[in-house]
Amino acid sequence: MSDTAWTPDQPLVSIRDVHKSFGDLEVLKGVSLDVMKGEVICIIGPSGSGKSTLIRCVNALNTIDRGSIMVEGQEVHDPDLDKLELRKKVGMVFQQYNLFPHKTALENVMMAPLKVLKQPPDEVEKRARALIDRVNLTGKEGAYPGELSGGQQQRVAIARSLAMNPDVMLFDEVTAALDPETVNEVLLAIKDLAQDGMTCILVTHEMGFAREVADHIYFTDRGIIVEHGPPTTFFSEAKDPRTQEFLSQIL
Amino acid sequence: MKYPLQGNTDLAVLKPFNYSPAGSVQDLQFSRWLAEFSPRSLLWLALLACLWPGIVLAQSNYTMAQALDALWRWLPFVVSKGFVLNLVVSFLTMLIGTIAGVILGLGQISPIRAVARTSWFVTQLFRNSPWLVLLFIVMLAFPFEITIGSTVYQIPxxxxxVFGLALPIMANISEIVRGAIQSVPTGQWEAAESLAYTRQQTLWLVILPQCFKRMIPPWMNWYAILTMATPLISLLGVEEIVTLSRQAMEAEDNHPELLVPFFGFALIIFFAYCYPIARYTLRLEKRFAIIQ
Structure with a gap:
């Protein structure tokens, strides 16, 4: 079952009835959603609604108790799963950037392709420089994370993740820790990616960005998906009172 | 009260920010205590050691001058044969203790439960045992000679x-390593994991390079403690500085006036050696705290 050949017309990420508890606290109570190749989906909702936990399950940083998560036809919730193979396909960017502080921006981007994928150094460096250019950080290659602003660090983190050539990118509230003036530069980098056809799953509070970039928006509250739809209808025609209340507070 | 607002307001109050880069790892109690002496205290110590025989035993016919003269004659022997051995023991102990301690410390954070539990137990056992008891056990349990092939090696x-002292050092280094590794934010582990690093790669490429610096001050702290503790081995008959001082005093007819100059000198030479280490340890700690 886990190795059925995956074809691009099937969902790239398929989440089915996922349950997850931390002790007595059930944070996911049966969540299902599909992400097609090239799609950008945004998961929104109040804090503590389980949205970060959900995407952390997609690359097996968290385990699930029940249900199924398939990435390119491979079951993530499988004890024999080769986590390393999965994580080569799934990139992730964190709220706190988590750059390696003892390495320069360029080294941060180059390390994983060099050490994990064992690719030749000159090729890796060429691609790393191109990625740093792509996130508009040319000239910062030699800077250490401590010398960069939050927005710059987050863009290096995006480049670092892209260097692995993932098939899908997870963004876990990547602008939540940023100063307001640097949020935009990070969103631009993600938008550029999305328009380039990268499959993206974003957990975000940036409604304007979700409206502009997402193909589909999911609203979660207390561990379930309350409502979802394409941005054209999601914001204007929200039916559930919880969604309406959340949107009225945010927008 | 220093912060009168605290406790009687509903407003958010910024509490004083205590920065401790590596938690218990940075517990440099000994170095702090030692470094608090002023460099001049060395001079006072020396002066005291010189005056003591003169003041207390003025009525005796063995004078301070004679006692100091005896010390002066024995000094090259006591230092070159005695104190040098203390240093050799401290170097070797630190070397063995560090290597074993790093392995044990990595064992403590092993994902294999049995390895982690065992390493934790060994660490706690040797960290909380009296050093002298460990020394006696090793002295008595160790064979006097080892036969490899047809050659017999005497173990001095x-x-x-060295092996006896290396046990508690190993256990304390193990705690330093574990503490330093655990002081690295979990986000670093997660970032490396999500980039498909293996656990080994995460540890050696991401985590250890970050906490290496944090381990140096507490490591030096333990070196100073160890050096100060090396005279313990005189109780086991090892001919280090205290043993040789006693032998020298015996050779000088055991005048009680000799006690303070000889042991005072031992005190001074240990102080002179460890004091700069303690000062430097605290300086390093401050510098690394700023970098972090």
Whole structure:
């Protein structure tokens, strides 16, 4: 079952009835959603609604108790799963950037392709420089994370993740820790990616960005998906009172 | 009260920010205590040691001058044969203790439960045992000689003492390593994991390079403690500075006036050696705290 050949017309990420508890606290109570190749989906909702936990399950940083998560036809919730193979396909960017502080921006981007994928150094460096250019950080290659602003660090983190050539990118509230003036530069980098056809799953509070970039928006509250739809209808025609209340507070 | 607002307001109050880069790892109690002396205290100590025989035993016919003269004659012997051995023991102990301690510390954070539990137990056992008891056990349990092939190697007492002292050092280094690794934010592990690093790669490429610096001050702290503790091995008959001082005093007819100059000198030479280490340890700690 886990190795059925995956074809691009099937969902790239398929989440089915996922349950997850931390002790007595059930944070996911049966969540299902599909992400097609090239799609950008945004998961929104109040804090503590389980949205970060959900995407952390997609690359097996968290385990699930029940249900199924398939990435390119491979079951993530499988004890024999080769986590390393999965994580080569799934990139992730964190709220706190988590750059390696003892390495320069360029080294941060180059390390994983060099050490994990064992690719030749000159090729890796060429691609790393191109990625740093792509996130508009040319000239910062030699800077250490401590010398960069939050927005710059987050863009290096995006480049670092892209260097692995993932098939899908997870963004876990990547602008939540940023100063307001640097949020935009990070969103631009993600938008550029999305328009380039990268499959993206974003957990975000940036409604304007979700409206502009997402193909589909999911609203979660207390561990379930309350409502979802394409941005054209999601914001204007929200039916559930919880969604309406959340949107009225945010927008 | 220093912060009168605290406790009687509903407003958010910024509490004083205590920065401790590596938690218990940075517990440099000994170095702090030692470094608090002013460099001049060395001079006072020396002065005291010189005056003591003169003041207390003025009525005796063995004078301070004679006692100091005896010390002066024995000094090259006590230092070159005695104190040098203390240093050799401290170097070797630190070397063995560090290597074993790093392995044990990595064992403590092993994902294999049995390895982690065992490493934790060994660490706690040797960290909380009296050093002298460990020394006696090693001295008595170790064979006097080892036969490899047809050659018989005598194991000198001082080498056995090195192994005995290396046990508690190992356990304390193990705690330093574990503490330093655990002081690295979990986000670093997660970032490396999500980039498909293996656990080994995460540890050696991401985590250890970050906490290496944090381990140096507490490591030096333990070196100073160890050096100060090396005279313990005189109780086992190893011919280090205290043993040789006693032998020298015996050779000088055991005048009680000799006690303070000889042991005072031992005190001074240990102080002179460890004091700069303690000062430097605290300086390093401050510098690394700023970098972090």
């Amino acid at each position: 007492d001082w080498l056995k003492a």
